[in-house]
Each structure stands twice: as structure tokens, then as C-alpha cells.
Amino acid sequence: MTFRRALLCSIVVSSVAVFLAAIARGNGPLPGVEISAGPAQMSAAAIDELKAKFRRPAAIPFPKSNPFDxxxxxxxxxxxxxxxxxxxxxxxxxxxxxxxxxxxxxxxxxxxxxxxxxxxxxxxxxxxxxxxxxxxxxxxxxxxxxxxxxxxxxxxxxxxxxxxxxxxxxxxxxxxxxxxxxxxxxxxxxxxxxxxxxxxxSLVSNKSSFDRWIDGDELAIAPAARRGFVVFNTTGRCNKCHSGWRFTDDSFHDIGLRSEDIGRGKFAPPSVTIMKHAFKTPSLRNARISGPYMHDGSIKTMEEVLDHYEKGGKLRPSLSPEMKPVKLSRQEKDDLVAFLETLIGPPLAEKSPELP
Ligand code: HEC
Ligand code: HEC
CATH class of the missing domain: 1.10.760.10 (Cytochrome c-like domain)
Structure with missing residues (x-):
């Protein structure tokens, strides 16, 4: 069994367990509930407003110059x-x-x-x-x-x-x-x-449990993942760059990795310090829960990714102003990972076609 498949199974098993537990108690989490994630608390209205920002678009944008066929x-x-x-x-x-x-x-x-x-x-x-x-x-x-x-x-x-x-x-x-x-x-x-x-x-990610939650199925993701969503958008500050349904602002930031590669800096005038070592914010959908991560593959595990954001990255003039050290408790880190796992949908399968 691959790691990813094992992970998917464990997600399925854990969401079934949550569902069964909710049924057993007869008081499953209801739509429009407040979420308290450690120091971060969010009212039901604030959560609904936030959720609207993560809704998937209805159609694929094909350019007029190269329409779909x-x-x-x-x-x-x-x-x-x-x-x-x-x-x-x-x-x-x-x-x-x-x-x-x-x-x-x-x-x-x-x-x-x-x-x-x-x-x-x-x-x-x-x-x-x-x-x-x-x-x-x-x-x-x-x-x-x-x-x-x-x-x-x-x-x-x-x-x-x-x-x-x-x-x-x-x-x-x-x-x-x-x-x-x-x-x-x-x-x-x-x-x-x-x-x-x-x-x-035409390669569009399949809907994940997170999307079903956004669509209104409150039981689609576990309480830990719901708390993780709040951490992601508040104390974790992840949404400063990983925003919107693809979890990227489509922009470039130096997050203070050790790499010498100047990235976007190569295309900006030398006076534009902020673009040195800046790389595109990657989507976190189907994020490689198993790494390696980053433009240089330098971070091996999600735990190390979170450690990096806790420290806030290498201080240098180009470091993004949005990179501020964050303090995350053990529980908040576990909740964040539980949340990121809900962004993994069924894999987009494809078979090699017959070649002419
Ligand atoms: C200042 C903007 C910014 C903030 C804040 C931020 N990220 Fe990132 N994130 C990026 C950029 C840019 C990269 C790619 C950096 C590189 O490769 O040089 C990245 C990479 C990642 C990756 C690796 C993805 C991959 O495919 O390699 C993960 C996972 C990740 N971020 C999660 C998080 C989490 C979780 C938080 C909050 C604790 C967070 N990020 C906060 C901008 C940000
Ligand atoms: C030898 C490995 C390799 C092959 C072969 C390859 N790619 Fe890539 N692809 C990469 C790497 C590495 C990058 C990132 C390069 C960079 O950012 O400097 C990339 C980036 C991309 C991106 C940009 C994704 C993004 O998020 O910005 C697209 C799209 C892409 N490749 C499509 C293709 C297509 C289409 C082909 C065949 C014509 C192809 N690639 C062949 C390794 C490969």
C-alpha cells in the first residue's frame, strides 16, 4: 500500500469514525457552528464568510485563442x-x-x-x-x-x-x-x-472532503480539520499567501529558505529587493503530504514545513513582510495537518494512451 493510499484510507476511516460517533451521540456537529481552535475562535458567521472564499469555480477557463475541443x-x-x-x-x-x-x-x-x-x-x-x-x-x-x-x-x-x-x-x-x-x-x-x-x-482536481464541507456538508471533515482551517486562516497566517480555492495568491514571496536561487529576482530590476529569492506560492491542493517540498525539494516532511513557518525563515532584506514567526501548539500543528489532508481528493487518474 502506498503512503498516499494509506493516508486516504486513514482519512476515510477517520471520517467514518467521526460520522458514527456523531450518530451515536445523536448530536453531530451542525451547520453554522462556532469553532474554537486554541486561542483562535471564530463565530459561525465569520466561518461562513471565510468558507465562501474557498468555493471552487464552476467552469474551466479556456482562452479564446485556444478554445476547448x-x-x-x-x-x-x-x-x-x-x-x-x-x-x-x-x-x-x-x-x-x-x-x-x-x-x-x-x-x-x-x-x-x-x-x-x-x-x-x-x-x-x-x-x-x-x-x-x-x-x-x-x-x-x-x-x-x-x-x-x-x-x-x-x-x-x-x-x-x-x-x-x-x-x-x-x-x-x-x-x-x-x-x-x-x-x-x-x-x-x-x-x-x-x-x-x-x-x-482539462486536468482539474477531483473534489475533496474539504470541498464537500465548503458545499455545506458539515460532517464531511472531522472537528480537528475544522479547527485546522481556523488556525490556517488566523494564528497560522498561512492564508496571507495560500489564499482562495487553489490555496495560492499566484504571487511570489521569499519565505526565507536557505537556497541561493534568486527565483523571481532574475526578472526584476536589481533594485527590487523583495523579488530576490521569491518563488511562486504553490497550491496546497493535493499537496504532497509526503514531500519533498519547496522549489528545491529541500524540506522533507510536513512537520519540518511547520517548523520553518514557526521560526519565520532566514532574515534577509528580501524576506516577505508576511513571514512572521508564528507560535503553534502541538494541537494546532496536528489540526493544521488534519486540515491539509482534507485537501487531498481522489487522485486524478490517467492511463497512457496508445501512441500512433
Ligand atoms: C509569505 C507567504 C507565505 C506564507 C505566510 C505561508 N506560505 Fe507556504 N509557501 C509560500 C511560498 C512562496 C512557497 C514556496 C517557497 C519556495 O519553494 O521557495 C510555500 C510553500 C509551502 C509548502 C510546500 C508546498 C510544495 O508543493 O512544495 C507548504 C506545504 C506550505 N507552504 C504550507 C504553508 C502553511 C501550512 C503555512 C502557514 C503555517 C504557510 N505555508 C504560510 C508562501 C507562504
Ligand atoms: C525532466 C522533467 C520534466 C519534463 C520532461 C517536463 N517537465 Fe514540466 N516541469 C518540470 C520542472 C522541474 C518544472 C519547474 C521548472 C521551474 O520552475 O523552473 C516544470 C514546470 C511545469 C509547468 C508549470 C507548473 C506551474 O505550477 O507553474 C507546467 C505546466 C509543465 N511543467 C508542463 C510540462 C509539459 C507540457 C511538458 C512536456 C512538453 C513538461 N512539463 C515536461 C519538469 C519537467
Whole structure:
């Protein structure tokens, strides 16, 4: 049994236990109840107001320049799993963004065609449709812009775009597939990338127990997780950056890790101190409850993540003003973890398609 599966089982078991206990007492937690999490207390009205900020959007945003089309999505899926998109023919997008590993690779730092570890950890790509800045340092604005980066990067797929175009045109099966989606258009990097981006936008996280709670099912998450939600939004100060339904402000912060990587700082004028060592706030949905965490994979466990926020990170001029040491009791830490676990929904499964 994998750790994640064990965790899911334990979540299921514990929510069943809570449910049964509630039934046994005949006084289960009712909607609109106050929550007291150590020193942090929240009235029922304040909690309802807060919950509204975490509601999932109803539809996936597809840009006008690359609208959704079922066949385009299917072509994108085929390309995503095809190792022939790499110069060696051995590495596909799915090699690093593996559906069985939460669309990442479980490694501290990704490894591509050269076997040399990449400078940064591979993020998961579920809910990518909502990203407004891509990559840890935000160097791409759209999925269309992003896709060319791993294809051409020397240590990822190492594939020049003209060679990619030539290779795709030599695969007979792709002629039919591209013609069905882009009639009369060439098979080239632009059409391939449009299909890849459409597929990526279709990867939306499944609803978790947290979403059911937000939707009004008070019993969907255990009391510990409800207290953790309050800690997250009050004494823990996590919501200062991990805000909204994806638990990110889509912005960049230096949280005071030891890494020398200047992140977003590379794209800001040297006078903009605050962007040095700043990285994009990652979503905490389906957060790797088992690590490694952060852009450099430097933190191994959730307990260490919480320790980091308690200390407040390395003091330096770029340290985010939102990084203030927080004091968390043992109970608050356990409640926070119980809450973060409710953000794990059923895994978004995908099978490797048959390649043309
Ligand atoms: C060798 C491993 C590897 C391969 C292959 C790879 N990626 Fe990635 N991917 C990464 C890493 C590492 C990052 C983060 C890089 C950074 O921020 O500097 C990333 C970032 C991303 C992001 C941005 C996510 C975010 O939250 O900002 C997307 C989207 C993405 N990859 C899609 C793809 C697609 C599409 C392909 C295939 C064309 C692909 N990747 C191939 C390792 C890989
Ligand atoms: C100042 C903004 C800020 C605050 C406050 C904050 N975070 Fe973060 N968080 C970030 C950023 C930015 C990263 C990525 C940093 C990096 O890799 O350099 C991150 C990373 C993480 C990660 C790792 C996720 C991953 O996929 O690697 C976890 C887990 C996390 N934060 C949880 C929390 C919790 C719990 C709290 C509250 C105790 C909190 N954060 C408070 C901005 C913040």
C-alpha cells in the first residue's frame, strides 16, 4: 500500500469514525457552528464568510485563442505521453509529470534526457488552467508559452522545435490526428503545443472532503480539520499567501529558505529587493503530504514545513513582510495537518494512451 493510499484510507476511516460517533451521540456537529481552535475562535458567521472564499469555480477557463475541443484534448494527451517529443525518444512530459505520482515525479529535483538533475523540483500540473504565472519563478505567462520550455531545455527534453516539427511529420498516425483537429494546418510546434495546453487545462482536481464541507456538508471533515482551517486562516497566517480555492495568491514571496536561487529576482530590476529569492506560492491542493517540498525539494516532511513557518525563515532584506514567526501548539500543528489532508481528493487518474 502506498503512503498516499494509506493516508486516504486513514482519512476515510477517520471520517467514518467521526460520522458514527456523531450518530451515536445523536448530536453531530451542525451547520453554522462556532469553532474554537486554541486561542483562535471564530463565530459561525465569520466561518461562513471565510468558507465562501474557498468555493471552487464552476467552469474551466479556456482562452479564446485556444478554445476547448474534445479531439484537440485527446491529441494533447497523446503528445503528453509520447517520449518521441524528446531528442533521445526516451522522455515524455509524463516522465516528470506522472499521473501516478500526483502529476509530478516524487523527486527532490527532476531528471530529463541528460540525467543531470534540474535546478528545481517538478510541480504537479493539476488545475493548471487557472495559473496566471507559470514555473516557480513565473517566467511563462500561459500554458502555450510554457510548453516550449521543457521541450527545448537541454536537461529536460532537449528537442529543438524544428526537429520536433520534422519528427511529428514523419509519424503517419499523427497526420490523421492533427488533420482532424487542425484541418488544413501544418503539423508544427505551434499546433502541437496548442493541443498540449488544451489537454493540461482539462486536468482539474477531483473534489475533496474539504470541498464537500465548503458545499455545506458539515460532517464531511472531522472537528480537528475544522479547527485546522481556523488556525490556517488566523494564528497560522498561512492564508496571507495560500489564499482562495487553489490555496495560492499566484504571487511570489521569499519565505526565507536557505537556497541561493534568486527565483523571481532574475526578472526584476536589481533594485527590487523583495523579488530576490521569491518563488511562486504553490497550491496546497493535493499537496504532497509526503514531500519533498519547496522549489528545491529541500524540506522533507510536513512537520519540518511547520517548523520553518514557526521560526519565520532566514532574515534577509528580501524576506516577505508576511513571514512572521508564528507560535503553534502541538494541537494546532496536528489540526493544521488534519486540515491539509482534507485537501487531498481522489487522485486524478490517467492511463497512457496508445501512441500512433
Ligand atoms: C525532466 C522533467 C520534466 C519534463 C520532461 C517536463 N517537465 Fe514540466 N516541469 C518540470 C520542472 C522541474 C518544472 C519547474 C521548472 C521551474 O520552475 O523552473 C516544470 C514546470 C511545469 C509547468 C508549470 C507548473 C506551474 O505550477 O507553474 C507546467 C505546466 C509543465 N511543467 C508542463 C510540462 C509539459 C507540457 C511538458 C512536456 C512538453 C513538461 N512539463 C515536461 C519538469 C519537467
Ligand atoms: C509569505 C507567504 C507565505 C506564507 C505566510 C505561508 N506560505 Fe507556504 N509557501 C509560500 C511560498 C512562496 C512557497 C514556496 C517557497 C519556495 O519553494 O521557495 C510555500 C510553500 C509551502 C509548502 C510546500 C508546498 C510544495 O508543493 O512544495 C507548504 C506545504 C506550505 N507552504 C504550507 C504553508 C502553511 C501550512 C503555512 C502557514 C503555517 C504557510 N505555508 C504560510 C508562501 C507562504
Amino acid at each position: 474534445e479531439k484537440k484534448k485527446d491529441l494533447g494527451r497523446t503528445l503528453f505521453f509520447d517520449p518521441r517529443l524528446s531528442v533521445t525518444g526516451t522522455v515524455s512530459c509524463a516522465s516528470c509529470h506522472n499521473p501516478n505520482l500526483a502529476w509530478s515525479d516524487g523527486l527532490e529535483r527532476g531528471v530529463g534526457v541528460t540525467g543531470i538533475p534540474l535546478p528545481r523540483r517538478t510541480p504537479g500540473i493539476v488545475d493548471a488552467a487557472w495559473l496566471t504565472a507559470l514555473m516557480w519563478d513565473g517566467r511563462a505567462d500561459t500554458l502555450e508559452q510554457q510548453a516550449a520550455l521543457p521541450i527545448t531545455a537541454e536537461h529536460e527534453m532537449g528537442m529543438p522545435l524544428d526537429v520536433l516539427t520534422k519528427r511529428l511529420n514523419e509519424i503517419d498516425g499523427y497526420k490523421t490526428l492533427f488533420e482532424a483537429v487542425f484541418p488544413g494546418k501544418e503539423i508544427n510546434a505551434t499546433t502541437a503545443i496548442a493541443a498540449l495546453a488544451t489537454y493540461e487545462r
